[in-house]
Amino acid sequence: MATAANSSAEIDKLHAEISRLETDFYENVNSFFLCSMALIIFFMQCGFAYLEAGAVRSKNTTNILIKNLLDSCICIIGYWAIGWALAYGESGDGVNLFIGHSQFFLSGFSDYPKFFFQYVFSATAATIVSGAVAERCEFVTYVTYCSVISTFVYPVLTHWAWSDNGWMAKGITSGGIDTKYDDFAGSGVVHLCGGSISFLAAWCMGPRIGKFPIKEEDESDEILGHSVPFTALGGFILMFGFLAFNGGSVASISNAGDGHTVALAMINTILSGSFAALIYLAAHYYQHGKWTLLLTINACLSGMVAACAGCNKMEPWGCMWVGVGAGLLYLALSKLMIKLKIDDPLDAFAVHAGGGFWGLVSASVISRGGVAYALVGVVGGAENSGDHLTQAFAIGKLRVSEEIEINGLDVFKHGEMAYPLRAYGHGWHDFERVNKFNAFSAKITVGEGKNARIMKIHPEMSIEQLASVYDRSGNVIPTSKKSRTLFTNEAERKKSAMMKMHDENQL
Structure with missing residues (x-):
């Protein structure tokens, strides 16, 4: 009897050990899945950086790149300290419907894979806005809005929509009708949020100098980005990232059917974008007779944004509805x-807010x-189809000065x-003239007070100034008074005045 009892105890102990190993294995598999998907989503920051850098003028490239770098750095600190607690921290009854208020600085919390995955989503929401205010946003303003979005705005929306206790996640239950907010990977929480803020930010900031004609000026030339390859590369990286953005939102890979859902989400994402x-x-092409690359990339991204909400439970045929609608809405909002x-x-507004909506x-x-x-259920006479149909219908110092914007922020x-x-020089006697004749170099003060900067002017002209001279010399526009003007918009006149002032200082 003793031997049988010992044998039974050993078997129970073995079963317990197997169960523990099984639990640990599934936990590690899910953690690895979340971290892997999060790493790919984090790589989307590189995509945003290339996309935005290529879409701005070369004189502002450094500025836009450092903003994309700091998006990740600022967001992780804000989300670690406050954001996570507001999004998923436990709270008392009633209050927890609207906001969490525990686990600040991750105190008492150790599910790090989930935190890391949610952090990269937060960083994405904040990054969206930087493109809408590119080439004119004051650096302090950028730091402020990036901090507020990742620390307060996005976490509160996340709590409403994705926390088990959020008021939108709980929804409204009445009889047989149970209506909840349905947004699998963040069409609304991430993209509509970032896109809406982008609209308000661009409106408050005002347009770039020279973007639109003032009063009776001639139509302004289009402000073009400096690198189509950069923009295209950024677009491809973002397309790649969206597959993990949506597929990874399943949040696990060990349960029955998880792999199927991940694959479905990825297929629906790329189909909608296409x-x-x-x-x-x-x-x-119908409107302009040209096969545009840059705008087609944006349209593809808007389709992927639109797929975020329902890619986990949408049949692939539905991607035609999602993608076509997103592409046309992007076209309409961009023109608006x-x-x-x-x-x-x-x-940013047309892609993210339009696609998210x-x-x-x-x-x-x-x-x-x-x-x-x-x-279809009503037409086919399905049981409870009536209930299903009922449920289904259920400002301050924001921007830099004119002179800095015209000459570039970099x-x-x-x-x-x-x-x-100088990096493009031929290497022969580049510096002899400057060293030999002091008159060929000068200094100019920009700004006032403690914000003043001393900028050294070298004899060679910048690429932008050189291009401007060639453009003006070959595009003299006759006026009705038989005079000639060298400039077609306000930005060119202001830049010319600055150069003239510099020449007078030289004398």
Whole structure:
């Protein structure tokens, strides 16, 4: 009897050990899955950096790159200290419907894979805005809005929509109707949030100098980004990142059916982006007779943004609805911003707010349990189809000064040119004239008081100044008074005045 009892105890102990090992294994597998997906999503910061750098002028490249770098650094500190607690920290009854208020600085919390995954989402939401205010946003203003979005705005929205206790996540239950906020990977929480802030920021900041004609000026030349390859590379990186952004939102890989859902989300994401890209490309060619690359990339991204809401429970055929709608809405909103004279260099509002809004609408229409399925159920006479149909329908110092904006933020704010002219020299006697004749170098003071900067002017001209001279010399526009003007917009006149003042100081 003793031997049998000992044997039974050993078997129970063995079962307990196997169960523990099984639990640890699944926990490690899920943690590895979350961390792997989070690393790919974090790589989207590189995509944003290339996309935005290519879409701005070369004189502002350093400025936009350091902002993308600091997005990640500022967000992790703010989200670690406060953001996580507001998003997922436990709270008392009632209050917890709207905000969490525990686990500040991750006190008493150790689910680090989940924290890291949520952090990269927060960083994405904050990064969206930087493109909308590119080339004119004061650095302190950028630091402020980046901190506020990642520390307060995004975490509170996350709590409402994704925390088990959030008021939108709980939804409204009445009889057989149970209506909840449905946003699988953040069409609304991440992208509509960032896109809406982008609209307000671009509107408050005002357009870049020379973007739109003033009063009776001639139509301004289009402000072009300096590198199409950079923009294209950034777009491809973001497309790659979106597959993890949506597929990783399953948050586990060890449960039955998790792999299927991850693959479905990824397929729906790339399909939606493709439909959006192709419909936009066709529409643009019909209007302008050109096959645009840059705007097609934006349209593709808007389709992927739209897929975020329902990619986990949407059949692939529904991607036609999601993608085509997102591409056309991006086209409409992009043109609307121009008509309203709101300058959004990266089309952040049209891509993220437009795509995010359409994604939420699509999820409630063509996802399983949405309006389309409810209507089919009514027509087919399905049980409780009536209930399903009912449920389915259920300002301060913001920007830099004119002189800094015209000449670029890179040198004045960072002291580092993205493309130094000296780096393109032939290597022979580049510096002899400067060293030999002191008159060929000068200094100019920009700004006032403690913000003043001393900038050394070398005899060679900047690339922008050189291009401007060639452009003016070959584009003299006759006026009605038989006189000639060298400038077509306010920005050129202001830049000329600054150069003239510098020449007078030399004398």
